[in-house]
Amino acid sequence: LSPRSIDRVVRHAHALKRISLPWLAPQDRLTKSHSRLRMPSQSLFNKSIALMFSKRSTRTRVSAETAAVLLGGKALFLGSEDIQLGVNESVRDSARVIGGMCQGIFARVGEHSEIEELAKYSPVPVLNALSSLWHPTQILADLLTIYEHSHLWPASGVDYSKGEFHPPRPLTIAYVGDSANVLHDMLVTYPRLGHKLRVASPDHPKYRAPEPVWNRVKELQCDKKIWWGTDPKEAVHGADIVVTDTWISMGQEAEKEQRLKDFQGYQVTEALCREGGANPDWKFLHCLPRKSHEVDDEVFYGPRSLVFPEADNRKWTIMAAFDSLFGKWDIGTTYQTP
Ligand code: CP
Numbered sequence: 132l133s134p135r136s137i138d139r140v141v142r143h144a145h146a147l148k149r150i151s152l153p154w155l156a157p158q159d160r161l162t163k164s165h166s167r168l169r170m171p172s173q174s175l176f177n178k179s180i181a182l183m184f185s186k187r188s189t190r191t192r193v194s195a196e197t198a199a200v201l202l203g204g205k206a207l208f209l210g211s212e213d214i215q216l217g218v219n220e221s222v223r224d225s226a227r228v229i230g231g232m233c234q235g236i237f238a239r240v241g242e243h244s245e246i247e248e249l250a251k252y253s254p255v256p257v258l259n260a261l262s263s264l265w266h267p268t269q270i271l272a273d274l275l276t277i278y279e280h281s282h283l284w285p286a287s288g289v290d291y292s293k294g295e296f297h298p299p300r301p302l303t304i305a306y307v308g309d310s311a312n313v314l315h316d317m318l319v320t321y322p323r324l325g326h327k328l329r330v331a332s333p334d335h336p337k338y339r340a341p342e343p344v345w346n347r348v349k350e351l352q353c354d355k356k357i358w359w360g361t362d363p364k365e366a367v368h369g370a371d372i373v374v375t376d377t378w379i380s381m382g383q384e385a386e387k388e389q390r391l392k393d394f395q396g397y398q399v400t401e402a403l404c405r406e407g408g409a410n411p412d413w414k415f416l417h418c419l420p421r422k423s424h425e426v427d428d429e430v431f432y433g434p435r436s437l438v439f440p441e442a443d444n445r446k447w448t449i450m451a452a453f454d455s456l457f458g459k460w461d462i463g464t465t466y467q468t469p
């Protein structure tokens with residue numbers, strides 16, 4: 132997505148949230164610019180969205196299922212134990228068959244090539260719900276959370292006391308940990324929105340962004356706003372937001388022992404951020420699920436942590452993505468049989 136489209140989806144998610152939850156705290160009430168909005172559009176009415184998930188999920192799955200209901204549609208959870216995919220049927224054939232009955236596919240896969248193949252052969256739009264390389268819907272939720280807390284990092288000339296929805300000033304965002312799908316989307320998103328990214332990961336090629344990701348980072352000229360080193364304290368220097376993710380992503384369980392050794396010193400703590408010279412008001416984000424290795428309880432459950440509003444925002448941003456992508460897809464549209 133272009134920076135403009137990203138901004139549009141995040142604002143749309145905010146509007147959907149305000150429409151659906153008008154009883155939120157006073158500062159979250161409908162703002163003037165949203166006051167003319169009514170119920171969410173029923174853009175998925177009579178539509179079915181396939182959730183093809185070959186890995187576990189709490190947030191993404193529940194967000195997708197509940198968002199589909201609010202948009203008037205139905206989400207079908209198709210776990211790897213439930214359907215023929217990967218055992219008795221190829222990705223290509225499954226894409227054609229499921230895409231022939233549903234109006235959108237939200238897919239969580241292992242290798243990124245699987246989602247590319249799904250998208251190639253599906254007659255309906257395919258949205259990535261996490262792959263080995265990327266986790267795009269997570270970043271939309273992180274951005275909504277950052278926008279909602281913009282008053283913490285006010286941009287000059289904007290009156291945040293009116294509760295209006297404005298992006299913050301350019302931020303310094305630090306990521307301490309493994310170079311995995313969530314970080315990869317941060318790398319291609321935040322620099323294009325004007326934010327600086329500082330990353331620390333252990334000194335081994337497997338903990339750095341893989342070639343296809345780094346190629347994309349360079350293609351989008353994001354590398355100019357990224358500092359990447361091995362020292363977590365250096366990474367958090369000047370950070371307004373500190374982010375991490377599990378050191379052991381789904382599918383890497385066999386590497387657990389080695390990874391716990393390699394990531395020693397990378398746990399996000401108050402001491403690390405104080406000694407590294409983070410902005411004294413730094414906030415914390417984590418996509419979840421969290422293990423205590425990568426962040427201690429003091430930070431995770433403390434006042435700096437935005438992790439639960441961030442988790443809630445998975446729903447509104449996925450709803451905005453479904454509305455924009457699957458909701459605009461006409462049920463009567465014909466498609467070419469591959
Ligand atoms: N953050 C996230 O994607 O969580 P789940 O794996 O629970 O969906």
Ligand code: NVA
Nearest residue numbers: 311312380381418419
């Ligand atoms: N990097 C993690 C993200 C989970 C939402 C994983 O892939 O398991």
